[in-house]
Amino acid sequence: xxxxxxxxxxxxxxxxxxxxxxxxxxxxxxxxxxxxxxxxxxxxxxxxxxxxxxxxxxxxxxxxxxxxxxxxxxxxxxxxxxxxxxxxxxxxxxxxxxxxxxxxxxxxxxxxxxxxxxxxxxxxxxxxxxxxxxxxxxxxxxxxxxxxxxxxxxxxxxxxxxxxxxxxxxxxxxxxxxxxxxxxxxxxxxxxxxxxxxxxxxxxxxxxxxxxxxxxxxxxxxxxxxxxxxxxxxxxxxxxxxxxxxxxxxxxxxxxxxxxxxxxxxxxxxxxxxxxxxxxxxxxxxxxxxxxxxxxxxxxxxxxxxxxxxxxxxxxxxxxxxxxxxxxxxxxxxxxxxxxxxxxxxxxxxxxxxxxxxxxxxxxxxxxxxxxxxxxxxxxxxxxxxxxxxxxxxxxxxxxxxxxxxxxxxxxxxxxxxxxxxxxxxxxxxxxxxxx
Ligand code: ATP
Numbered sequence: 419x420x421x422x423x424x425x426x427x428x429x430x431x432x433x434x435x436x437x438x439x440x441x442x443x444x445x446x447x448x449x450x451x452x453x454x455x456x457x458x459x460x461x462x463x464x465x466x467x468x469x470x471x472x473x474x475x476x477x478x479x480x481x482x483x484x485x486x487x488x489x490x491x492x493x494x495x496x497x498x499x500x501x502x503x504x505x506x507x508x509x510x511x512x513x514x515x516x517x518x519x520x521x522x523x524x525x526x527x528x529x530x531x532x533x534x535x536x537x538x539x540x541x542x543x544x545x546x547x548x549x550x551x552x553x554x555x556x557x558x559x560x561x562x563x564x565x566x567x568x569x570x571x572x573x574x575x576x577x578x579x580x581x582x583x584x585x586x587x588x589x590x591x592x593x594x595x596x597x598x599x600x601x602x603x604x605x606x607x608x609x610x611x612x613x614x615x616x617x618x619x620x621x622x623x624x625x626x627x628x629x630x631x632x633x634x635x636x637x638x639x640x641x642x643x644x645x646x647x648x649x650x651x652x653x654x655x656x657x658x659x660x661x662x663x664x665x666x667x668x669x670x671x672x673x674x675x676x677x678x679x680x681x682x683x684x685x686x687x688x689x690x691x692x693x694x695x696x697x698x699x700x701x702x703x704x705x706x707x708x709x710x711x712x713x714x715x716x717x718x719x720x721x722x723x724x725x726x727x728x729x730x731x732x733x734x735x736x737x738x739x740x741x742x743x744x745x746x747x748x749x750x751x752x753x754x755x756x757x758x759x760x761x762x763x764x765x766x767x768x769x770x771x772x773x774x775x776x777x778x779x780x781x782x783x784x785x786x787x788x789x790x791x792x793x794x795x796x797x798x799x800x801x802x803x804x805x806x807x808x809x810x811x812x813x814x815x816x817x818x819x820x821x822x823x824x825x826x827x828x829x830x831x832x833x834x835x836x837x838x839x840x841x842x843x844x845x846x847x848x849x850x851x852x853x854x
Contacts, residue, residue, distance in 0.1 A: 425465075425555055426563030432465060437472065440493075440513075444476070445557040447488055453480030456539060456554035456566065463550050466575055467605065474515045477554065479539050482506065482519030489517070518542070540568050547594045548601065549574045549581045574610070581610040588620035592629050595620060596637040599657070603650040617657070626662045631721040638663050642699035648677050664706060666714030676705050676775035683771050683779060687786070697768060700728060704772035707732045708739065731769040739773050746774070750781055755827040758785070759792045797822045798834040799841055807841070809850060818844055 429438060441457065448455035456477045464471035478485045483499055486506035490497035495510035504519035520542040543552040549571035556564040565572070574581050580598045582588065588595050595617045598609055609617060620626070626634075641650045654660055655669045667673075680701050687693035707718055715736055719729055745761045762770065770789075774782040799822055801815050809815075821844055825831040831840050 423565040423567070424563055425565050428465065429555075429563050432468065434472075437474075437513075440510075441557050442559070442562070443492065444489065445559040445562050447492055448478075448485065448558050449560070451480070451485055451488055453478050453485055454539070455479075455485065455557045457557060458543065458554040459546070459551050462553040462555055462565075463571075463575065465555075466553070466572065472513065474513070476515060476517045476557075477520050477539060477542050478517060479520045482517050486517040489515075521545075539566065543568060544583055546583065547587070547591075547597055549583060550579075550601070550607075552583060578605065578607040579610040580607050580613060582613045582616060585616060588616050589623075589625055592620055592625040593633055593637050595626065595657070595659070596641070596654070599653045600637075600641055600644060600650050603653055604644055621657060621659060626659055629662070632723060634662055635722045638703075639699050642702040643695075646681055647702055648674060648681060651677065664710065664714060664718055666710055666717065667706060668709065670709075672776075673705070673709050677702060679775045679777075679779060680705055680771055683774070683782060686779070686783060687767075693767075700768040701771040701775075703728075704731060704735060704769055705775050708735050708772055710736075712736065727766065731766060734764075735769060735773060743773055743776075746785060750785065755788065755792050755795075755829075756824040758788055759824075759827055762789055792827055795823070795827055797826050797837055799837050803838075803841065807845065807850075809845065814848070818848075 429441065433441075444455055456479075457474060458477045459475045461471055461474055476482075482504050483501065483506055486497060486499065486508060489495070490506075490508050493508065493510045495508040495515070497506060497508050499506045504521060506517045508515040508517065520539045539554060543554060543566075546552045549569045551571070552569050553571045554566040556562065556566060569583055580602050582594070582598075598613065598617065601607060602609060608614075641647050641654070644650060652669075652674065654663070660667055660669060684693060684695075684698055684701065688695060707715060710718065715732060719732065724732075742761060742765075746758075749758055749761060765773075767786075770786070771782075774785070797819065799819065801811065801819075804815055804818060805811060818841065822831065822837055822840060825840060826837065831837055
């Protein structure tokens with residue numbers, strides 16, 4: 419890290435040309451509008467750490483909404499404004515830019531959502547979670563690249579420390595304890611001694627129990643979306659706060675190694691581009707719920723705002739997981755493609771991964787490859803082809819198509835011509851006679 423507070427050279431070195439150019443434009447617009455504009459938070463933290471992060475959060479000292487409108491016009495970007503919070507979001511190409519009016523927050527009572535009022539940059543940064551997230555870089559051209567560090571966040575970054583900004587931070591917002599754990603594990607940092615004490619104190623005062631399930635769920639998702647969530651999950655158990663996520667979950671070495679297996683599998687899938695990382699959390703979550711008894715599952719389903727298919731997956735894994743896992747084992751010893759298709763009918767890749775988390779990775783990859791190929795297989799015969807042969811539409815169509823698909827999957831039929839030939843044969847077998 420550099421010693422002085424001018425970071426313009428660092429910005430030039432580490433940012434893509436497009437972003438650097440964007441920042442210069444923002445600086446110029448800010449000068450014209452006579453407001454001060456800063457890029458803040460995770461972006462600055464990661465810039466100093468040399469970690470890629472292109473989530474741009476701007477804070478405006480002045481009217482943030484007026485500025486975001488001006489910026490959107492200049493960039494021809496899409497703009498969404500939240501008048502009530504003094505914030506706006508721009509989407510420019512595929513780049514998201516969040517703009518906020520510098521603000522101060524009041525908590526009406528501990529663990530409540532904050533009330534907002536316009537204020538200056540220092541107060542805006544002071545309401546944040548940790549010193550390492552309370553850094554800002556000014557973008558106005560005369561001061562372009564100037565680091566604003568009111569709370570010695572840069573020193574803490576250099577020393578690898580997570581430090582709260584004030585003593586009651588965890589009492590005001592206990593989810594910050596979980597955020598602290600996440601950042602600690604992500605960067606290999608430690609909570610600074612006093613911060614650690616505050617965390618233990620807030621935990622022993624049962625502050626986390628005051629947080630809504632929705633917010634707890636958001637925090638859990640953020641952990642499960644980390645590159646490797648397992649260390650943070652272990653740390654959560656060390657702090658004794660698992661019960662606030664899934665009360666009936668028994669942490670064990672077995673569970674830990676299943677989660678680690680999911681990490682390995684997902685990593686391999688990402689390399690194959692078979693995997694959308696936005697849904698990474700789902701497989702981990704399904705591994706966790708797989709270890710719950712029915713009562714625990716009931717609690718999870720009641721508490722958390724899960725999509726229907728995920729709810730269904732949780733129940734299916736609990737009720738049928740064991741049988742399906744055994745069938746997959748058997749299939750690996752020499753099954754037909756159509757049998758695998760049948761076994762995994764209705765399963766998602768996410769649920770499949772959580773089911774296979776107890777097994778060796780290599781076999782699972784083998785299964786996945788076979789399954790992916792099956793999913794891509796389709797037959798060329800359509801209902802119209804059957805109709806053209808004079809068969810009255812009805813359930814028989816589905817039956818015929820299904821038989822053809824099975825044969826195609828198992829390789830006894832290998833081309834469109836062979837499908838047509840087989841179609842005629844099947845119709846004769848079914849007693850429809852030849853229409854040739
Ligand atoms: P990540 O790299 O995980 O996205 P981030 O620091 O960008 O990390 P966000 O969750 O996007 O995190 O939050 C943006 C900023 O808002 C943070 O840098 C932090 O300063 C602030 N923030 C987020 N959550 C809280 C909170 N619970 N209390 C105080 N400040 C918070």
